[in-house]
Structures are given as structure tokens and as C-alpha cells.
Amino acid sequence: AQSVTQLGSHVSVSEGALVLLRCNYSSSVPPYLFWYVQYPNQGLQLLLKYTTGATLVKGINGFEAEFKKSETSFHLTKPSAHMSDAAEYFCAVSDAGGTSYGKLTFGQGTILTVHP
Amino acid sequence: DTAVSQTPKYLVTQMGNDKSIKCEQNLGHDTMYWYKQDSKKFLKIMFSYNNKELIINETVPNRFSPKSPDKAHLNLHINSLELGDSAVYFCASSRGANEKLFFGSGTQLSVL
Numbered sequence: 001a002q003s004v005t006q007l008g009s010h011v012s013v014s015e016g017a018l019v020l021l022r023c024n025y026s027s028s029v030p031p032y033l034f035w036y037v038q039y040p041n042q043g044l045q046l047l048l049k050y051t052t053g054a055t056l057v058k059g060i061n062g063f064e065a066e067f068k069k070s071e072t073s074f075h076l077t078k079p080s081a082h083m084s085d086a087a088e089y090f091c092a093v094s095d096a097g098g099t100s101y102g103k104l105t106f107g108q109g110t111i112l113t114v115h116p
Numbered sequence: 117d118t119a120v121s122q123t124p125k126y127l128v129t130q131m132g133n134d135k136s137i138k139c140e141q142n143l144g145h146d147t148m149y150w151y152k153q154d155s156k157k158f159l160k161i162m163f164s165y166n167n168k169e170l171i172i173n174e175t176v177p178n179r180f181s182p183k184s185p186d187k188a189h190l191n192l193h194i195n196s197l198e199l200g201d202s203a204v205y206f207c208a209s210s211r212g213a214n215e216k217l218f219f220g221s222g223t224q225l226s227v228l
Binding site: 036041043049094105 | 156160172208214
């Protein structure tokens with residue numbers, strides 16, 4: 001079974017400050033890891049994903065995440081927050097072996113607020 | 117053009133009614149999904165179809181019946197609606213397993 005824990009349901013930063021959203025996962029097989037963003041009244045959009053290879057993954061809108069197997073973590077960062085980054089962010093894990101055929105297990109989400 | 121479109125956007129109905137939500141994708145994807153997002157924003161997969169075949173059924177009550185008439189469509193029919201069915205239902209599609217999911221904008225279902 002797989003699970004995802006996002007530490008902190010709400011994160012608040014000032015515009016221009018570092019954004020750090022934490023995600024820890026549990027998986028009995030090598031995981032594929034994802035970050036999705038949800039703006040109000042919209043569906044989720046993929047920010048970035050880790051499958052294999054380089055553990056530092058760059059995504060859209062200046063976000064990046066680092067896969068740390070020893071810490072079972074996949075934290076999302078952005079050096080400088082922008083007002084438009086305010087949204088809810090979801091970390092997700094999938095079975096890389098493919099037996100679950102793309103079933104994503106999502107974390108509970110982190111709401112990011114950006115103050116002027 | 118909307119990549120994944122679902123209708124209706126809002127659905128308000130009485131307990132015990134039967135309702136359907138439609139989903140269409142114009143991306144040429146082989147795999148489609150239904151996800152349920154509850155009031156606490158927890159998102160959980162319900163069904164996954166690949167090339168019109170059911171791949172994942174996540175212990176969803178059999179009141180929920182997905183139908184995939186072709187690869188581009190995955191509709192969700194719900195019988196005998198209950199209060200606990202109130203949620204936002206998202207359709208999504210992808211090229212295949214573990215590929216990027218493209219989500220629709222959601223259907224907010226309210227059961228009174």
C-alpha cells in the first residue's frame with residue numbers, strides 16, 4: 001500500500017520569500033512522485049514529476065522538487081514566491097511497477113497563501 | 117479547445133435520485149479516470165479505464181457505474197444518491213499509466 005503525508009495543511013509566505021511544501025511518502029515499491037496544483041474552481045494541473053534518474057526535478061512556474069529516498073521525501077520548493085502561486089498543492093505517489101496502472105495516491109493537500 | 121471537459125459543472129439533486137456526469141477528452145489519450153474530492157479536499161481515485169476496459173475499481177459502491185462508450189468518453193452514473201455522495205467529481209485522462217494526468221474542471225454534486 002502507498003500513502004502520502006503533506007506536513008502542514010496551510011503555508012503562508014510573503015511575496016519574494018522561499019516556498020517550501022513538505023511531502024513524505026510510503027511505498028513498498030520504487031515510487032513515481034508527482035506534485036499537482038489546484039487553483040480555485042479548477043482541476044489539478046501537473047507541476048512536476050519524478051520517475052527515474054536525476055533526483056532534482058524542475059517543473060513549471062519555477063518550482064522544483066528533490067527526491068530523497070533515504071528520507072522518503074519529495075519536498076516542493078520555489079526560491080521566490082509570487083502572488084499567482086497562491087493555490088492548493090497536492091503531492092501524489094504512484095506504483096512505478098505499473099501494476100496499479102497509474103493509480104495515484106494523493107496527499108491531503110497544502111494551501112499556499114502569498115502575502116504582499 | 118478544452119482538453120478534458122465534464123458536464124454539468126454543478127449538480128444539485130435530492131436523495132434517492134439517479135444522475136449522470138459526462139466526460140470527454142480530445143487529447144487522444146488511452147486512459148481515463150474518475151476521482152472524488154471530498155469536503156476536506158481529499159482526492160481519491162474511483163475508477164480507471166484503459167481503452168474502454170475497466171482497470172481500477174477502488175471499492176466504490178455499486179451504485180456508481182462508469183461507462184466508456186469509446187476511448188474519448190467516460191461517463192459516471194450514480195443510482196440512489198445519498199447525502200455522502202456530495203463532493204466534487206473530477207474526470208481525468210492520460211496517455212497511459214504514470215503519465216501526466218489532465219483533469220477536467222470538476223462537477224460539484226450536492227445531494228439534499
